[in-house]
Amino acid sequence: MQAAVMAVTAGSSGHAQTTVEARWKSEALPLLETYCYDCHGDGIKKGELALDRFGSIKQMQQNREVWKRIRDHLKHRLMPPLDEDQPTVAEREKLLAWIDDAVFPVDPKHPDPGRVTLRRLNRVEYQNTLRDLLGVEVNIMDLIPPDDSGYGFDNIGDVLTLSPAHLERYLEAARVALDKTVKPGAMPPPETRTNGRDLKGNGQRSEEGHYLFKAGTAETVYRPLRRGKYQVTVKACGTLGGDGPPAMELEIEGKKVHEWKVDAPMDRPKDYAHEIRIEEKEPLSIGVSFTNDFYDENHPDRSRRDRNLMVNSITITGPLDGPPLPKPxxxxxxxxxxxxxxxxxxxxxxxxxxxxxxxxxxxxxxxxxxxxxxxxxxxxxxxxxxxxxxxxxxxxxxxxxxxxEEPQPEPDNAKKIHLIDEHALATRLSYLFWSSMPDQQLMELANRGELRKNLAGEINRLIADKRSRQFVSNFTGQWLRLRDVPSSQPAKRAFPGFNPRLRDAMRRETEMLFAHVIREDLPMTTLLDADFTFINEDLARHYGIPDVRGGEFRKVELKDSRRRGILGQGSFHLLTSYPLRTSPVLRGKYVLENLLDTAPPPPPPNVPQLEPPSRHGDQRSLREQLEKHREDPSCASCHALMDPIGFGLENFDATGAWRDRDGGKEIDASGELVDGRKFHGVDELRKVLVEDHRSDFHRSVASKLLTYSLGRGLDWYDKPALDKIVADTEAAGGSSRAMLRALIDSVPFQYRRGDS
Structure with missing residues (x-):
């Protein structure tokens, strides 16, 4: 051991470093020898980890990813294993402090803003930017390939690649948007197209069109711009029957004005056009009727036994005469x-x-x-x-x-730190809150160099703008995984009353709670313990909340404390359950990962899942099965973190409905955290999180916000920035607006450096 100490000392210099080296000999090394070397030292490297191979602090700093995992395992009490001797709280804190000072040293007086990868607009940002730039609504989401995600978000610069396929799709999207925006040359007459699936009348509708399998009508209501000539174009096809093709009559207000013989086969529809004159500027019905239905199953020609008509679309163009309409x-x-x-x-x-x-x-x-x-x-x-x-x-x-783009004076010099210019700041702000480009006011302030002077007012304006709904949906959709709610489907046989409308309401409830907290500048912990929520009649009935009528969402005061905050909401329970049953493990993991920023490591390979409930399956309760599962030493440490949290939430079934019994047995919702704190049920669990882990929650939200706003994963040098955001938030009573302002004032948001 003395040789290792000498090597560490020889590899470093300076007073501060000497202090760290002295603490290595007096504090850190004895603790590692006592609690870790039996498995990770003296020639033993369980899990391919040998702590005694690090001969100097410099070597440790060169392997920061390894030491980050070591630190996380110590902090979250995953190591040493539960069946081994455990360090005291003071010893654990002493070792963590040494790792921070030696391996992850930061200087708050000279903070590092970190590296920012040149970031491509993701497809949500691209669509929103086109909308705000061109002034038209365009839907190009299906044209552009989905974006990859990193660190939980899809706006991370390192994973937003640009392939030739991407560029081709972006060009196609630009053309589609400009077709709607720009009308070069003579202004063409306007067109109104109604797809067959949207036509009213008899028959059946599909994505292909309106299918008339017997005599009937397919029609739409048209609102002419003025009196004049118009052209009606019907895209149609049909099947032959008897002595000929389907007959299709054009009707205006129920009166026949023209007839076509539809000779186009079903796989090759074509256009049938006729010019009409409209005399009144009033809405009128325009449609087509199938008038010569034929069916004879005994007809000698099998291809002529059934005559039918398919109307793919009706397009009305005009007015064709008079002065051209003004450009849009x-x-x-x-x-x-x-x-x-x-x-x-x-x-x-x-x-x-x-x-x-x-x-x-x-x-x-x-x-x-x-x-x-x-x-x-x-x-x-x-x-x-x-x-x-x-x-x-x-x-x-x-x-x-x-x-x-964010211009840099010396892009290849990692030591060159500079304040980003005000145009880059305007862009960071607008894409944070709107997922779109800066508006005219932001740009004018940046042009005059006055954006930073007016930052508080601009933050409030950005949040108050309706475009901030993008921040709500995109940030919560990924941080709280609300984007995954639509794919959550409890099994019909187990939960016959659950439906997609209820599932959509659950997602909206959580989004509205987050939006209200930000808009009204409530404490960020309101997300955990709000005594109100936003629901409609469907959701109220599912939750057992009386006196809520109608499909509109409204703010409702909660008399039932078990529904308070995210832990009482259906979206959380859907996301953390299997189709047939709840999962205390998934629920505990979600709370640790998303609310406390304490992601447990992945499970070891080849660990079988618990069997779903069945008449002939394991008759032990879910809790009993998990407690048996935790007897495996390789599983015990992680499950000791996750399972107790999940047990406290077991009164909620897989759809978020309340229950007192499961499988005929009364639910035991008690739990004990690794720090020894005991609780029973969701109310006491929530109290533990809000009272004992308030700073952890603030740090978790701040970490997610900083990752989302910077478009990169956080690293050890971001610790001073996170510390200050949390400190400023708590000094302001947990204010959500204070957290956002501290985020925007932070060194990583306001500054950048070059790459090495």
Missing amino acids: ESHRRIFTERKPGENDRAYALSVLNQFARKAFRRPTRDGEVTRYLELVSLAKDQGVEHGVRLALEAMLVSPSFLYR
Whole structure:
């Protein structure tokens, strides 16, 4: 052992380091020898871990991932194993403190903001940004491949790659969005299309269209813009019957105006068009009728025994006469008024400069926009608007749009730390709260260099804006796993009353609680112990809460304390149960991982799952089965962390409904945490979390928020930032707004450094 101590001493220098080395000899090493070396020293390396192989503090720092796991196992009492001698609380704290000081040293006076990977917009951010940039609603989610996740979130720079397939899809999405936004050249007459599945009338509907298998009508209500000529185009197909094809009549307000013989086969529908005149600017019914139904099962030609009609869609175009309609607002906001005498090149450059400043979320650089004029010149024969449209497509797939750029003075110098500029700050704020680009007010403040002076007011404005619903849905959807709720499906035979409408209500309840806490600046622990919730009649009935009527959600004061906070909500119980039964293990793991930032390690391989309840299966209670399972030493430590929490929640079944008995046996909802604290039921468990683990909860939320806002996983050098966020939050009584402000004021959010 003396040789190892000498090696550690020889590998370091400086007064502070000498103190750490002295503590290694007097404090850390004796504890490791006493409690750890039987399995991880003196030539033994159980689990491939040998502590005595680290000859110096420098070697330990070069293997920080290993020491992070060592620290986590010590902190969470996973090591030493429960059947071995345990260090006292003071000894455990002393060893943890030494690991922090020696292996993970931080200097609060010189904090490290960490590395930020150049981050691509994920597909939610891309869609929202297109909406706010172009001023039109576009749905391009199905066009772009799903994003990978890291550290629990899908906006992490290290995993947001850009493949050729991505770029091709982004270009297609840009074209779809610009088709809706920009109308170059003469303004075409507007079109109103109604798919067959949305038509009213007889028959059956599917994704393919409206199927008329006997005489009947498929119709829609159309609201003309003015009197004039219109064209009705019906996409249809059919099956032959008897002596010919289906007959399809065009009807206006129930009166026949035209007839077609639909000769298109079912696998190749075609358009049937007819021009009409509309005299009144009032809604009117436009539809088609199938008039020559035929069915003869004995017809000698099998292909002509049944005549049917399929209406795929009805499109109404017009008015076709009179003055053209004005260009849409989305077009006019891009193509601003042209100055007298301005030539095409100057006008195109002006339009593109204005668009680029918004799209790139910063001032344009010298010559940056001029190169896009090459694309404008490609369409000079069609007119300047067509050329600008090509350039806009290119801008929407350029790195400056697809990536969140943050200029660095010395990008390759890891020691160069600088304050991000105000345009980068505006972008960080808007994508945190809106998952979208900065609006005009943020950009104007950044242009004037006044954003930081007005930060408090802007944070409040961003949160009050309806676009902050994106923060609620995207952050809670991943932190609390609410995105997984739609795929949670309790077994019908075990829970026949459960339905998708109820499941959707559970997700909305949790989202509304989080939104209310942030909007009203309530303590963050309100998420755990709120004496109110947001429910509708379906959810109230499921929870057994009286006097709630109707499908609308409303705030309801809770007289029943067991429904308080996240632990009493159905979304939590759905996510932590199997289709046929609850899972104390999953519930305990969820609380540790998502609410206390104490993720247990993965289970050892080849550990069998417990059998689901059945008439002929294991007749022991779930608690008894888990206690038997914990007799395995390789499982005991982790389950000692998770199981007691889950036991305290066993009165909730897999759908979140309350129960007092399970399988004919009364439920035992008592538990004992690894620190010796005992509790019974959800009320006492909640009290333990709020009173004894308030700081752990604050740290967990702050950690998740910082990860989400930075787009990277946190590391050991982020400890001072997290410490300050938690301290500022608790100094403000746990205020959720104080936590967000401390997050935004933090060094990692306000500063950045280069890469090594």
